[in-house]
Amino acid sequence: MSGQSLDPVVRGVLGKIPVPRCATYSSFLDAQGQAIDRGIALFFPAPHSYTGEDVVELQGHGGPAVLQLLLQRCLELGARLAQPGEFTRRAFLNDKLDLAQAESVADLIDATTAQAARSAMRSLQGEFSRAIRSLVEKMIALRMLVEAMLDFPEEEIPMPDVVQRDAQLGALHEELEQILRLAQQGCLLREGAHIVLAGKPNVGKSSLLNCLSGEEVALVSETPGTTRDVIRQAIQIAGVPLHIMDTAGLRASQDVVEQMGIARARSTLQKADLILILLDTTDGIGPEDRKILDELPPDTPRLLIHNKIDLLDQPARIEQPGKECHLYLSAKTGAGLELLRDKLLALMGWHQEAGVFMARERHIRALLAAQEHLQRAAGESARAEFFAEELRLAQEQLNSITGEFTADDLLGEIFSRFCIGK
Ligand SMILES: Nc1nc2c(ncn2[C@@H]2O[C@H](COP(=O)(O)OP(=O)(O)O)[C@@H](O)[C@H]2O)c(=O)[nH]1
Ligand SMILES: [Mg+2]
Known part of the structure; x- marks a missing residue:
């Protein structure tokens, strides 16, 4: 109570x-x-x-x-x-936690992997908020410099101030970039990624799902069209939660239930973060496979997986002849599975950096918006008012992360540390 x-x-x-x-x-x-x-x-x-x-x-x-x-x-x-x-x-209202910390309480409770729990704890202890606050402080210092310039006619602005301004803006940019990278990693730990297995029937999609999850979650059979519904399985690789979805093989089918499964597979593909296209190495890439590849959402990253290398006695490997990446493996023997795991993490942007803090979509959006304002500020070096305004907007975005909105904050800062009237 x-x-x-x-x-x-x-x-x-x-x-x-x-x-x-x-x-x-x-x-x-x-x-x-x-x-x-x-x-x-x-x-x-x-x-x-x-x-x-x-x-x-x-x-x-x-x-x-x-x-x-x-x-x-x-x-x-x-x-x-x-x-x-x-x-x-x-x-939060009683200032025991800021907004980002309050959010990390829920993230800590909801964490599905040890990595996610650790990064949520880091955010709860205030590491993320401190990083944001340090950025905001530097932004305020820069704003004070720029707002002071507003009081001069343009030709009288001292050159050292301009040099200092641009140097500070550059440093801000770099710091924001670094925070954004860590936050994006944290966001991946929190949300996980949605990976969809697709391909024509019988290439081994369900076998690969079972292999990745270490459980017989999906039925495997030599009868094409075995998988109907979308089968979801949560797995983790190096602490990153991944939601793998196995789908019905894509082909023209007369079977009504299979058609429904194929429709579901298509709609699942639209929501994927990454698509694994399965191919049968013994067949190579045939016309049906090409048709499937052509119909995939064009902007979703994809990986072509040549399965059943055991039948041709080939080694597991990755080849990247052009834009597309090809991975050769066997869902039956497990050869190439480690290659696949590493590749999945790399494609999802996981770098296993130290000091990752838990972050949410909301935070990423605010950081990206702040970054954009900084970029616009850089383009406004000749117009001090616009430069100052972009900085103010960038700061507002950052403040929304920790939940501090008051514009009076800045006024207080300026008056307490500056006395330009003297
Ligand atoms: N030799 C061999 N057979 C495989 C491999 N992967 C799957 N299969 C077989 O291919 C058939 C179809 O597999 P399944 O996973 O149901 O394919 P799906 O229709 O794409 O889900 C089954 O008989 C599997 O045992 C593999 O890597 N090597
Ligand atoms: Mg299947």
């Missing part, structure tokens, strides 16, 4: 106020003073709590019925059920 007046609830349930930050063994009482359960009570007086308000934790034996009774008792005494995320929202 969190709030400003927990006293009546706490007294009602425990019959006393527990000593702050000590584990207090106590009965949890109903309206008649009968014990509902017995357990540990922890009291964190404001402001030293998660939410910054008074917080009381009751730890009982669990079990839905007894928990329900205890909850009911607290509601009777004036508490209400929290909304989703309300504790963290209050923590």
Whole structure:
């Protein structure tokens, strides 16, 4: 429980106020003073709590019925059920966390791999926010310089100031680039990537899915048209979550159910981050394969996989004769699977960098927008007002990441550190 007046609830349930930050063994009482359960009570007086308000934790034996009774008792005494995320929202409103940290609480809980959990923890500890704030501070310094220039007629702007301005802008650019790279990695850890297996029937799509996931998730048979529905399997490679989707083989079919499967396969392809086109090495690339390749969404990255190399006794390998990358493997023997795993990570943009922090789409969008404003600022070096405005917009984008919007912030900064009127 969190709030400003927990006293009546706490007294009602425990019959006393527990000593702050000590584990207090106590009965949890109903309206008649009968014990509902017995357990540990922890009291964190404001402001030293998660939410910054008074917080009381009751730890009982669990079990839905007894928990329900205890909850009911607290509601009777004036508490209400929290909304989703309300504790963290209050923590944000009370300045215990900034917005990026608050988001990372949810990301930590939702993390599907150890890597993702570690990077969420890094964001929760404020590494991402600190990086953003350091960028914002440098941006403010640059804005002060540029806004000071506004007071001079253009021909009187001191040259050293112009040189300094351009050097600072260049440095900002580089720092933003680095943060963006780490955030994009974090975003990949959070969201994972959607990889779709496609190709004509019987080339080994389902076999490859099973091979990658280490489980027999999809039926494999020598009868073409075995897979109908889209089969999804979550796997991880080096801690990066990947959602692999096996689809019905693409061909002209008379079977109504197979046609439905093929329609699903086509719509799944539209949403893929990466498409793996499977080919049968013993057949080479035939007209059906070419037709499939021609119909793929043109902008989605793709990898051509030549399966069944075991039948020709060929080695696993990667070849890149032109634009397209060809990988030769065997879903049956597993030869070439490591090559595939590494290639998938590379195609998804994973560099296994140290210090990756968890980030979301929202953050990436804000960083990209800030980057664009910096680029525009660079193009406005002759027009100081426009230059200053682009910087202001870039800063606004960055502030939206940590949830600090006030324009007054900047005014305060300027007046506290500058006194141009003197
Ligand atoms: N020799 C060999 N056979 C394979 C390989 N991969 C799949 N197959 C066989 O090819 C047939 C079709 O496989 P399946 O995974 O169902 O293909 P899909 O229709 O593309 O999903 C099955 O009989 C598999 O055992 C491989 O790498 N080598
Ligand atoms: Mg199949």
